[in-house]
Amino acid sequence: QLACPLDLGCHSVKRKLVSSIGLGAMSSKVSPLHQVITCHAWNKARDRVALCPNTNEIIIYKVSGSDPSTWVKEFTLVKHDQVVTGIDWAPETNRIISCSQDRNAFVWTFTAGQWEPQLVNLRFSRAATMCRWSPNEEKFAVGSGSKQVCVCYYEEENQWWVGKVIKKHRSTVLAVAWHPTNNSLLATACSDYKCRIVSAHIKGIDKGAAPAPFGEVLQEFNVGGWVHDVAWSPSGAKLAFVGHDSSLHVADVATQAVTTVLARDLPFMKVLFLSETALVAAGFDCSPVVHTFNGSVWEAKGKCDGEATTTKAATSSVAAARTMWQSAVTTGSRETEDTELPSSHQNTITDIQPMVSAGGKISKFSTSGIDGRVVVWETAGIERILSGLRI
Numbered sequence: 001q002l003a004c005p006l007d008l009g010c011h012s013v014k015r016k017l018v019s020s021i022g023l024g025a026m027s028s029k030v031s032p033l034h035q036v037i038t039c040h041a042w043n044k045a046r047d048r049v050a051l052c053p054n055t056n057e058i059i060i061y062k063v064s065g066s067d068p069s070t071w072v073k074e075f076t077l078v079k080h081d082q083v084v085t086g087i088d089w090a091p092e093t094n095r096i097i098s099c100s101q102d103r104n105a106f107v108w109t110f111t112a113g114q115w116e117p118q119l120v121n122l123r124f125s126r127a128a129t130m131c132r133w134s135p136n137e138e139k140f141a142v143g144s145g146s147k148q149v150c151v152c153y154y155e156e157e158n159q160w161w162v163g164k165v166i167k168k169h170r171s172t173v174l175a176v177a178w179h180p181t182n183n184s185l186l187a188t189a190c191s192d193y194k195c196r197i198v199s200a201h202i203k204g205i206d207k208g209a210a211p212a213p214f215g216e217v218l219q220e221f222n223v224g225g226w227v228h229d230v231a232w233s234p235s236g237a238k239l240a241f242v243g244h245d246s247s248l249h250v251a252d253v254a255t256q257a258v259t260t261v262l263a264r265d266l267p268f269m270k271v272l273f274l275s276e277t278a279l280v281a282a283g284f285d286c287s288p289v290v291h292t293f294n295g296s297v298w299e300a301k302g303k304c305d306g307e308a309t310t311t312k313a314a315t316s317s318v319a320a321a322r323t324m325w326q327s328a329v330t331t332g333s334r335e336t337e338d339t340e341l342p343s344s345h346q347n348t349i350t351d352i353q354p355m356v357s358a359g360g361k362i363s364k365f366s367t368s369g370i371d372g373r374v375v376v377w378e379t380a381g382i383e384r385i386l387s388g389l390r391i
Contacts, residue, residue, distance in 0.1 A: 032372035033061075033068045038084060039351045040368045044091035046355055048074070051368065052084035058098055058108075060115075066376050079106050079117045086131040086142070093137050099128035105142055105152070107161055120161040122150045130175050134183045138205060141186055143173030149188055151200045151214075166198055166215040175229045179236045184211055185218070187239055189227035195241040196220050197253070221251055221258060225267070228283070233273045234360035240279055242268035248281055248291060250298050259298045261291060270352040274379060275361040280304065282349040282367055286341055290382060304382050305343045347371035 034053035041050050049071075050060045058077040064070050082101035089096050096108040096115070105120040105128060122128060126145030133140045139153045142163075147170060152163040171192035179185035184201035197219040201210035212218055225244030232239055239251045246263040248271065269283030274290075279298075282288040287303040340346070347370035355376065356364035368374045 037368040041087040041089040056080040090137040099131040101127040141176045145172045189230040191226040287343040
């Protein structure tokens with residue numbers, strides 16, 4: 001069974017939270033929500049957040065302000081047997097989908113003041129990795145370590161969720177993303193070094209003509225490493241995906257032309273379009289990085305944290321690791337001073353979620369990570385830090 005990458009290298013660090021209106025400046029210390037956060041998802045009103053603390057539980061908080069120490073725990077959903085790897089909250093139907101290393105998924109429905117689960121048998125032989133609702137919320141897709149994607153829909157006659165399996169991958173499917181307006185197109189990120197666009201059209205469920213038979217690969221893009229995540233632009237005209245070789249790729253779906261940006265830091269784990277001409281990527285380097293399109297190519301503009309605001313010298317995660325090993329060589333000990341990174345997150349960012357959007361532009365998004373924080377970012381604040389940037 002696929003091991004969760006969050007189980008590796010987790011360690012205790014000092015934690016502070018960045019205010020949603022004070023991007024780039026750390027606020028006073030607050031208690032972290034959890035030691036580790038695997039993934040999170042918001043409801044439509046953005047006053048509730050569901051997250052997994054790297055366990056088999058899903059915890060729902062009532063959100064009041066940007067400081068998690070003021071959030072109130074409302075529900076703890078316990079049905080999975082192993083670590084929850086994916087959560088998605090449908091805005092219109094108010095249903096939550098979750099998947100886990102236990103190879104199962106649950107659809108949670110809020111009834112009579114309680115969240116009622118319904119088991120979805122995915123027929124996976126290995127861990128489920130990620131789940132996402134389709135735009136019309138009539139289907140959802142789940143990736144897995146068994147080289148498969150299961151596309152599930154509700155069967156009214158038998159009143160249960162059933163699925164059809166896509167078997168076009170040669171390794172673990174790490175991420176799935178639906179086209180923003182077409183419920184028949186699904187993008188997948190796979191550890192076989194490829195990003196794909198596949199047909200997820202199910203006859204009798206989806207309206208209109210199918211782009212291709214179910215499971216057919218429509219487009220395929222090569223990457224120099226595992227593909228960690230994939231995201232569509234608001235119009236669906238572009239597709240962004242990130243690789244373990246510290247690369248970001250943006251493909252024009254119509255022409256299949258791909259622009260590649262090689263990062264100078266550690267690999268990205270997640271990517272999110274902020275508009276048609278701007279996106280944010282984050283991962284092992286602990287700070288989201290904004291990229292923009294200048295009319296011909298995509299380029300990195302800078303980290304959302306901007307300049308360090310602490311009195312300590314700015315220390316990257318790579319430099320901190322180098323210091324630890326130098327100490328081990330010279331003194332025979334790994335004991336080092338507790339290093340505080342000049343970023344809002346102090347460890348790998350594992351999830352990015354949109355919060356506020358209008359007119360095809362996202363004005364607020366959130367990140368969560370191995371440091372147990374949920375950090376809220378405003379694009380207006382990022383523009384102030386990265387002078388000259390327009391998202």
